[in-house]
Amino acid sequence: MNTSTWQPPLIWRAALLLARGLVGLLARLEVTGDVPAHLRRGPLVLVANHISPFDPVVMAAACQTRGIAPRIMATAGLFRVPVFGAAMRHAGHIRVDRGTSAVHQALDDAATAVARGSVILIYPEGRIGLDPGLWPERGKTGAARLALACGAPVVPVAQWGAHEVLPYQAPRGMLRGIARSLWRRPVIRLHFGTPVDLGESSAASPGAARRATGRIIDALTDTLAPLRPDEPDLPRHVDPGRPSDPSRAHRRRPG
Numbered sequence: 001m002n003t004s005t006w007q008p009p010l011i012w013r014a015a016l017l018l019a020r021g022l023v024g025l026l027a028r029l030e031v032t033g034d035v036p037a038h039l040r041r042g043p044l045v046l047v048a049n050h051i052s053p054f055d056p057v058v059m060a061a062a063c064q065t066r067g068i069a070p071r072i073m074a075t076a077g078l079f080r081v082p083v084f085g086a087a088m089r090h091a092g093h094i095r096v097d098r099g100t101s102a103v104h105q106a107l108d109d110a111a112t113a114v115a116r117g118s119v120i121l122i123y124p125e126g127r128i129g130l131d132p133g134l135w136p137e138r139g140k141t142g143a144a145r146l147a148l149a150c151g152a153p154v155v156p157v158a159q160w161g162a163h164e165v166l167p168y169q170a171p172r173g174m175l176r177g178i179a180r181s182l183w184r185r186p187v188i189r190l191h192f193g194t195p196v197d198l199g200e201s202s203a204a205s206p207g208a209a210r211r212a213t214g215r216i217i218d219a220l221t222d223t224l225a226p227l228r229p230d231e232p233d234l235p236r237h238v239d240p241g242r243p244s245d246p247s248r249a250h251r252r253r254p255g
């Protein structure tokens with residue numbers, strides 16, 4: 001077994017820098033909060049809300065400002081894209097075969113990565129959320145199961161504004177979104193919150209993962225609320241190509 005601490009490969013460190021430059025061109029990024037210094041090189045699980053295909057680039061830029069190189073759990077399709085997929089693998093990101101019998105492999109891979117001293121980034125909703133107000137949806141239990149299984153701390157990361165850069169259906173509408181962003185540079189806010197108390201010591205008790213998931217989504221909702229003070233209900237920016245599905249609504253919005 002390899003017990004050395006995981007180090008981000010050069011390609012990923014370069015991409016993090018590139019992401020920071022790209023986000024700086026397209027938006028005014030405001031990053032607040034931080035990850036305690038002793039957690040920046042893991043073991044750590046970051047959980048974030050997912051509102052736009054642009055989110056991972058924003059997250060990469062924000063993590064770069066804080067000296068964090070997260071390994072992202074991402075849908076398998078991205079790993080099949082020529083060149084990009086190989087770069088993803090090489091950078092240490094973790095493939096999630098959603099909706100297949102192989103999906104559990106992703107949690108094993110993530111647990112191994114955490115044990116080696118990595119920061120794992122998960123979007124616990126499991127998809128770009130379709131809540132009409134863009135509030136976090138009821139989560140999938142993977143993030144909680146990972147954290148409970150390996151005892152790693154969980155830090156909520158909320159972000160708002162990426163949906164104004166890239167629309168839901170990107171690459172459809174991508175050029176228009178980029179042109180508009182270059183011109184208007186929308187504000188994107190991202191906040192590293194305080195670690196979530198999962199309230200359970202192990203995943204063994206029945207319902208533990210579901211309860212811990214509720215706490216994770218609560219923490220994301222509470223961390224997000226101050227980032228969108230003027231948009232408590234519907235987002236100001238309307239994306240006509242975005243479907244809406246209230247069936248996974250987590251709860252009423254705060255306030």
Ligand SMILES: CCCCCCCCCCCCCCCC(=O)OC[C@@H](O)COP(=O)(O)O
Nearest residue numbers: 015018019022056057060072073074075127128
């Ligand atoms: C040019 C700068 C390059 C910077 C690199 C940025 C980050 C590269 C890593 C990309 C990893 C993307 C992972 C996103 C997580 C994910 O896979 O979410 C799924 C959704 O999205 C789409 O799901 P859906 O809502 O079901 O369509």
